[in-house]
Amino acid sequence: MKVVYERPESLLDVPFTYCPGCTHGIIHRMVADTLDDLGIRERTIGVSPVGCSVFAYEFFNCDMVAAAHGRAPAVATGIKRVHPDKIVFTYQGDGDLAAIGTAEIIHAAARGENITVIFANNVIYGMTGGQMAPTTLIGQKTDTTPYGRSVEANGHPIRVCELLSSLDGVAYLERVSTHDPKHVLKAQKAIKKAFQYQVDGKGFTLIELLSTCPSNWGMNPLDSLKWLEESMLPYYKPGVYKDIG
Amino acid sequence: MPFIKVRDDLCKGCKLCITFCPKQVIRMSDRLNPKGYYVAELFDKEGCTGCGICARMCPDVAISVYREDKKEVPA
Numbered sequence: 001m002k003v004v005y006e007r008p009e010s011l012l013d014v015p016f017t018y019c020p021g022c023t024h025g026i027i028h029r030m031v032a033d034t035l036d037d038l039g040i041r042e043r044t045i046g047v048s049p050v051g052c053s054v055f056a057y058e059f060f061n062c063d064m065v066a067a068a069h070g071r072a073p074a075v076a077t078g079i080k081r082v083h084p085d086k087i088v089f090t091y092q093g094d095g096d097l098a099a100i101g102t103a104e105i106i107h108a109a110a111r112g113e114n115i116t117v118i119f120a121n122n123v124i125y126g127m128t129g130g131q132m133a134p135t136t137l138i139g140q141k142t143d144t145t146p147y148g149r150s151v152e153a154n155g156h157p158i159r160v161c162e163l164l165s166s167l168d169g170v171a172y173l174e175r176v177s178t179h180d181p182k183h184v185l186k187a188q189k190a191i192k193k194a195f196q197y198q199v200d201g202k203g204f205t206l207i208e209l210l211s212t213c214p215s216n217w218g219m220n221p222l223d224s225l226k227w228l229e230e231s232m233l234p235y236y237k238p239g240v241y242k243d244i245g
Numbered sequence: 246m247p248f249i250k251v252r253d254d255l256c257k258g259c260k261l262c263i264t265f266c267p268k269q270v271i272r273m274s275d276r277l278n279p280k281g282y283y284v285a286e287l288f289d290k291e292g293c294t295g296c297g298i299c300a301r302m303c304p305d306v307a308i309s310v311y312r313e314d315k316k317e318v319p320a
Contacts, residue, residue, distance in 0.1 A: 001313060003309050004312055011306060015280075016305055018304065181298045185301075221260065221261060225261075
Protein backbone atom coordinates (compact mmCIF):
# COMPACT_ATOMS: atom_id res chain seq x y z
CA MET A 1 0.00 0.00 0.00
CA LYS A 2 1.48 3.34 -0.93
CA VAL A 3 0.54 6.96 -0.63
CA VAL A 4 -0.88 8.23 -3.88
CA TYR A 5 -2.03 11.63 -2.72
CA GLU A 6 -0.71 13.57 0.26
CA ARG A 7 0.49 17.01 1.32
CA PRO A 8 2.50 18.50 -1.52
CA GLU A 9 6.19 19.17 -0.95
CA SER A 10 5.57 22.86 -1.65
CA LEU A 11 3.47 23.19 1.51
CA LEU A 12 5.21 23.27 4.89
CA ASP A 13 3.92 20.93 7.58
CA VAL A 14 2.10 23.57 9.61
CA PRO A 15 -1.64 24.00 10.19
CA PHE A 16 -3.35 26.79 8.23
CA THR A 17 -4.63 29.76 10.22
CA TYR A 18 -7.84 29.92 8.17
CA CYS A 19 -11.33 29.33 9.58
CA PRO A 20 -12.84 25.83 9.19
CA GLY A 21 -14.13 25.34 5.64
CA CYS A 22 -12.34 28.37 4.17
CA THR A 23 -11.44 27.64 0.54
CA HIS A 24 -8.09 29.46 0.84
CA GLY A 25 -6.70 26.08 1.89
CA ILE A 26 -7.98 24.38 -1.27
CA ILE A 27 -6.38 27.12 -3.38
CA HIS A 28 -3.07 26.89 -1.47
CA ARG A 29 -3.05 23.18 -2.17
CA MET A 30 -3.65 23.68 -5.88
CA VAL A 31 -0.82 26.22 -6.14
CA ALA A 32 1.52 23.91 -4.19
CA ASP A 33 0.54 20.90 -6.33
CA THR A 34 1.32 22.96 -9.43
CA LEU A 35 4.77 23.97 -8.15
CA ASP A 36 5.46 20.27 -7.46
CA ASP A 37 4.12 19.08 -10.81
CA LEU A 38 6.11 21.58 -12.86
CA GLY A 39 9.23 21.03 -10.71
CA ILE A 40 9.70 24.78 -10.20
CA ARG A 41 9.53 25.00 -6.40
CA GLU A 42 13.25 25.64 -6.02
CA ARG A 43 13.15 28.70 -8.28
CA THR A 44 9.78 30.14 -7.27
CA ILE A 45 9.32 33.36 -5.33
CA GLY A 46 5.83 34.14 -4.01
CA VAL A 47 4.46 37.47 -2.85
CA SER A 48 1.85 37.36 -0.08
CA PRO A 49 -0.77 40.09 0.31
CA VAL A 50 -2.46 41.78 3.23
CA GLY A 51 -5.60 39.95 4.30
CA CYS A 52 -6.34 36.50 5.67
CA SER A 53 -3.73 35.03 3.32
CA VAL A 54 -0.99 37.34 4.63
CA PHE A 55 0.48 34.29 6.38
CA ALA A 56 0.95 32.52 3.04
CA TYR A 57 4.68 33.03 3.63
CA GLU A 58 4.42 30.64 6.57
CA PHE A 59 2.71 27.93 4.51
CA PHE A 60 4.50 27.74 1.17
CA ASN A 61 7.81 25.90 1.03
CA CYS A 62 9.41 28.41 -1.34
CA ASP A 63 10.86 31.89 -0.99
CA MET A 64 8.15 34.37 -0.04
CA VAL A 65 7.96 38.14 0.32
CA ALA A 66 5.18 40.04 2.08
CA ALA A 67 4.05 43.19 0.26
CA ALA A 68 2.26 46.27 1.54
CA HIS A 69 -1.51 46.27 1.08
CA GLY A 70 -2.36 45.88 -2.62
CA ARG A 71 1.23 46.32 -3.79
CA ALA A 72 1.99 42.65 -4.46
CA PRO A 73 2.04 43.04 -8.30
CA ALA A 74 4.48 45.97 -7.97
CA VAL A 75 6.78 43.96 -5.69
CA ALA A 76 6.48 40.95 -8.00
CA THR A 77 7.39 43.20 -10.97
CA GLY A 78 10.60 44.22 -9.23
CA ILE A 79 11.54 40.65 -8.33
CA LYS A 80 10.82 39.36 -11.82
CA ARG A 81 12.83 42.10 -13.52
CA VAL A 82 15.85 41.54 -11.30
CA HIS A 83 15.54 37.74 -11.51
CA PRO A 84 13.97 36.96 -14.90
CA ASP A 85 14.83 33.27 -14.47
CA LYS A 86 12.70 32.93 -11.32
CA ILE A 87 9.02 32.06 -11.28
CA VAL A 88 7.14 34.83 -9.48
CA PHE A 89 3.55 34.64 -8.29
CA THR A 90 1.35 36.80 -6.11
CA TYR A 91 -1.49 35.50 -3.96
CA GLN A 92 -4.13 38.15 -3.36
CA GLY A 93 -7.65 38.53 -2.07
CA ASP A 94 -10.35 40.81 -3.43
CA GLY A 95 -9.89 43.50 -0.78
CA ASP A 96 -6.20 43.58 -1.62
CA LEU A 97 -6.34 43.28 -5.41
CA ALA A 98 -9.61 44.97 -6.35
CA ALA A 99 -9.69 47.82 -3.83
CA ILE A 100 -6.43 49.33 -2.59
CA GLY A 101 -4.38 47.50 -5.22
CA THR A 102 -6.47 48.36 -8.29
CA ALA A 103 -3.80 50.62 -9.78
CA GLU A 104 -1.02 48.08 -9.27
CA ILE A 105 -2.87 45.16 -10.84
CA ILE A 106 -4.06 47.16 -13.85
CA HIS A 107 -0.62 48.57 -14.63
CA ALA A 108 1.18 45.27 -14.03
CA ALA A 109 -1.26 43.70 -16.50
CA ALA A 110 -0.92 46.58 -18.99
CA ARG A 111 2.86 46.31 -18.89
CA GLY A 112 2.54 42.60 -19.55
CA GLU A 113 4.80 41.63 -16.65
CA ASN A 114 5.64 37.94 -16.85
CA ILE A 115 4.12 37.07 -13.46
CA THR A 116 1.22 34.91 -12.28
CA VAL A 117 -1.50 36.34 -10.04
CA ILE A 118 -3.64 34.00 -7.93
CA PHE A 119 -6.72 36.04 -7.06
CA ALA A 120 -9.09 34.64 -4.41
CA ASN A 121 -12.42 36.46 -4.64
CA ASN A 122 -14.80 35.92 -1.72
CA VAL A 123 -16.79 39.17 -2.19
CA ILE A 124 -16.01 40.48 1.32
CA TYR A 125 -13.17 41.73 3.51
CA GLY A 126 -12.28 38.65 5.56
CA MET A 127 -9.50 39.49 7.99
CA THR A 128 -10.86 42.87 9.09
CA GLY A 129 -14.24 41.40 9.99
CA GLY A 130 -16.62 41.35 7.06
CA GLN A 131 -16.81 44.84 5.57
CA MET A 132 -18.05 45.55 2.02
CA ALA A 133 -15.46 44.99 -0.70
CA PRO A 134 -15.59 46.40 -4.26
CA THR A 135 -16.62 42.90 -5.34
CA THR A 136 -19.52 42.59 -2.86
CA LEU A 137 -22.74 41.67 -4.66
CA ILE A 138 -25.74 44.01 -4.93
CA GLY A 139 -28.05 43.31 -1.99
CA GLN A 140 -25.40 41.43 -0.02
CA LYS A 141 -25.38 42.20 3.70
CA THR A 142 -22.02 43.00 5.25
CA ASP A 143 -20.87 44.87 8.37
CA THR A 144 -20.77 48.16 6.47
CA THR A 145 -23.89 47.48 4.35
CA PRO A 146 -26.25 46.09 7.01
CA TYR A 147 -29.30 46.56 4.74
CA GLY A 148 -27.56 45.14 1.69
CA ARG A 149 -25.29 46.80 -0.87
CA SER A 150 -27.19 49.32 -2.98
CA VAL A 151 -26.22 50.72 -6.36
CA GLU A 152 -27.16 54.27 -5.32
CA ALA A 153 -24.93 54.35 -2.28
CA ASN A 154 -22.15 51.89 -3.13
CA GLY A 155 -22.00 51.54 -6.92
CA HIS A 156 -21.58 48.33 -8.88
CA PRO A 157 -19.34 45.34 -8.07
CA ILE A 158 -16.07 45.12 -10.04
CA ARG A 159 -15.52 42.17 -12.35
CA VAL A 160 -11.73 41.96 -12.46
CA CYS A 161 -11.36 39.44 -15.30
CA GLU A 162 -13.64 41.42 -17.61
CA LEU A 163 -11.84 44.63 -16.65
CA LEU A 164 -8.38 43.28 -17.44
CA SER A 165 -9.39 41.39 -20.58
CA SER A 166 -9.17 44.55 -22.70
CA LEU A 167 -5.47 45.02 -21.91
CA ASP A 168 -2.98 43.89 -24.56
CA GLY A 169 -0.30 42.88 -22.04
CA VAL A 170 -2.40 40.03 -20.64
CA ALA A 171 -1.61 36.49 -21.80
CA TYR A 172 -4.12 34.41 -19.87
CA LEU A 173 -7.15 35.23 -17.76
CA GLU A 174 -9.57 32.70 -16.36
CA ARG A 175 -12.23 32.72 -13.66
CA VAL A 176 -12.85 29.43 -11.89
CA SER A 177 -14.80 28.34 -8.83
CA THR A 178 -14.01 26.16 -5.82
CA HIS A 179 -17.51 25.06 -4.78
CA ASP A 180 -17.36 21.42 -5.88
CA PRO A 181 -14.76 18.82 -6.94
CA LYS A 182 -15.50 19.30 -10.64
CA HIS A 183 -14.78 23.01 -10.52
CA VAL A 184 -11.75 22.48 -8.29
CA LEU A 185 -10.27 20.17 -10.96
CA LYS A 186 -10.87 22.88 -13.56
CA ALA A 187 -9.24 25.41 -11.27
CA GLN A 188 -6.23 23.12 -10.86
CA LYS A 189 -5.81 22.95 -14.64
CA ALA A 190 -6.14 26.73 -14.97
CA ILE A 191 -3.49 27.39 -12.32
CA LYS A 192 -1.12 24.90 -13.92
CA LYS A 193 -1.64 26.52 -17.32
CA ALA A 194 -0.97 29.99 -15.90
CA PHE A 195 2.33 28.89 -14.35
CA GLN A 196 3.26 27.06 -17.56
CA TYR A 197 2.68 30.30 -19.52
CA GLN A 198 5.04 32.09 -17.17
CA VAL A 199 7.67 29.36 -17.56
CA ASP A 200 7.31 29.79 -21.34
CA GLY A 201 7.63 33.58 -20.98
CA LYS A 202 4.27 34.40 -22.53
CA GLY A 203 3.33 37.30 -20.24
CA PHE A 204 0.89 38.30 -17.52
CA THR A 205 -1.45 35.59 -16.23
CA LEU A 206 -4.24 35.89 -13.66
CA ILE A 207 -6.55 33.22 -12.27
CA GLU A 208 -9.58 34.44 -10.34
CA LEU A 209 -10.86 31.82 -7.90
CA LEU A 210 -14.32 32.31 -6.47
CA SER A 211 -14.04 31.31 -2.84
CA THR A 212 -15.99 31.37 0.39
CA CYS A 213 -15.85 33.17 3.72
CA PRO A 214 -18.07 31.11 6.06
CA SER A 215 -17.24 33.22 9.14
CA ASN A 216 -18.07 36.62 7.70
CA TRP A 217 -20.95 35.44 5.52
CA GLY A 218 -22.44 34.00 8.72
CA MET A 219 -22.92 30.50 7.32
CA ASN A 220 -21.53 27.04 7.88
CA PRO A 221 -18.98 25.77 5.33
CA LEU A 222 -21.53 23.74 3.34
CA ASP A 223 -24.11 26.54 3.13
CA SER A 224 -21.41 28.95 2.03
CA LEU A 225 -20.46 26.66 -0.86
CA LYS A 226 -24.14 26.60 -1.86
CA TRP A 227 -24.36 30.38 -1.58
CA LEU A 228 -21.28 30.71 -3.80
CA GLU A 229 -22.92 28.56 -6.45
CA GLU A 230 -26.32 30.22 -6.29
CA SER A 231 -25.40 33.87 -5.74
CA MET A 232 -21.89 34.45 -7.03
CA LEU A 233 -21.78 32.31 -10.18
CA PRO A 234 -24.59 34.23 -11.97
CA TYR A 235 -22.70 37.52 -11.55
CA TYR A 236 -19.13 36.25 -11.74
CA LYS A 237 -19.37 33.84 -14.66
CA PRO A 238 -16.57 31.25 -14.80
CA GLY A 239 -14.68 31.00 -18.06
CA VAL A 240 -11.59 31.95 -20.02
CA TYR A 241 -11.52 35.72 -20.58
CA LYS A 242 -8.30 35.87 -22.53
CA ASP A 243 -5.86 33.29 -23.83
CA ILE A 244 -3.18 34.15 -26.34
CA GLY A 245 -2.46 30.42 -26.74
CA MET B 246 -8.12 -2.06 -0.16
CA PRO B 247 -7.57 1.65 -0.63
CA PHE B 248 -8.04 3.87 2.41
CA ILE B 249 -7.51 7.41 3.63
CA LYS B 250 -5.86 8.83 6.72
CA VAL B 251 -7.08 12.07 8.29
CA ARG B 252 -4.53 13.91 10.39
CA ASP B 253 -6.19 14.87 13.66
CA ASP B 254 -3.83 17.79 14.28
CA LEU B 255 -4.80 19.48 10.99
CA CYS B 256 -8.53 18.66 10.68
CA LYS B 257 -10.93 21.45 11.63
CA GLY B 258 -14.13 19.44 11.26
CA CYS B 259 -15.60 21.46 8.37
CA LYS B 260 -17.27 18.33 6.90
CA LEU B 261 -16.42 19.10 3.26
CA CYS B 262 -14.85 15.62 2.87
CA ILE B 263 -18.03 14.01 4.24
CA THR B 264 -20.21 16.00 1.86
CA PHE B 265 -18.25 15.25 -1.28
CA CYS B 266 -17.32 11.59 -0.62
CA PRO B 267 -19.04 9.70 -3.48
CA LYS B 268 -19.27 6.53 -1.33
CA GLN B 269 -20.29 8.27 1.91
CA VAL B 270 -17.74 6.37 3.98
CA ILE B 271 -16.44 9.32 6.05
CA ARG B 272 -18.09 10.58 9.23
CA MET B 273 -17.43 12.85 12.18
CA SER B 274 -15.72 11.00 15.02
CA ASP B 275 -16.27 11.70 18.71
CA ARG B 276 -12.57 12.58 19.12
CA LEU B 277 -11.59 16.16 19.88
CA ASN B 278 -8.22 17.44 18.64
CA PRO B 279 -6.03 19.85 20.67
CA LYS B 280 -7.71 22.82 18.99
CA GLY B 281 -11.13 21.61 20.16
CA TYR B 282 -12.53 20.47 16.81
CA TYR B 283 -14.24 17.14 16.27
CA VAL B 284 -12.27 15.42 13.52
CA ALA B 285 -13.42 13.39 10.51
CA GLU B 286 -12.63 9.69 10.12
CA LEU B 287 -13.04 6.87 7.62
CA PHE B 288 -15.55 4.42 9.13
CA ASP B 289 -16.00 1.92 6.29
CA LYS B 290 -12.63 0.79 4.90
CA GLU B 291 -14.35 -1.64 2.54
CA GLY B 292 -16.22 1.17 0.81
CA CYS B 293 -13.31 3.52 0.13
CA THR B 294 -12.12 3.48 -3.49
CA GLY B 295 -9.20 5.85 -2.96
CA CYS B 296 -10.57 8.37 -5.46
CA GLY B 297 -9.02 11.26 -3.56
CA ILE B 298 -11.94 13.70 -3.86
CA CYS B 299 -11.99 14.19 -0.07
CA ALA B 300 -8.28 15.02 -0.09
CA ARG B 301 -8.66 17.48 -2.95
CA MET B 302 -11.57 19.28 -1.24
CA CYS B 303 -9.97 19.32 2.23
CA PRO B 304 -9.23 22.98 3.04
CA ASP B 305 -6.62 21.98 5.59
CA VAL B 306 -4.78 19.42 3.45
CA ALA B 307 -5.21 16.89 6.25
CA ILE B 308 -6.03 13.80 4.16
CA SER B 309 -3.62 11.30 2.60
CA VAL B 310 -4.88 8.67 0.16
CA TYR B 311 -3.39 5.16 0.11
CA ARG B 312 -3.88 2.48 -2.52
CA GLU B 313 -1.87 -0.27 -4.21
CA ASP B 314 -1.94 0.95 -7.75
CA LYS B 315 -4.01 3.16 -9.98
CA LYS B 316 -5.25 0.15 -11.92
CA GLU B 317 -6.98 -1.31 -8.88
CA VAL B 318 -9.37 1.60 -8.58
CA PRO B 319 -12.55 1.20 -10.60
CA ALA B 320 -13.12 4.16 -12.86
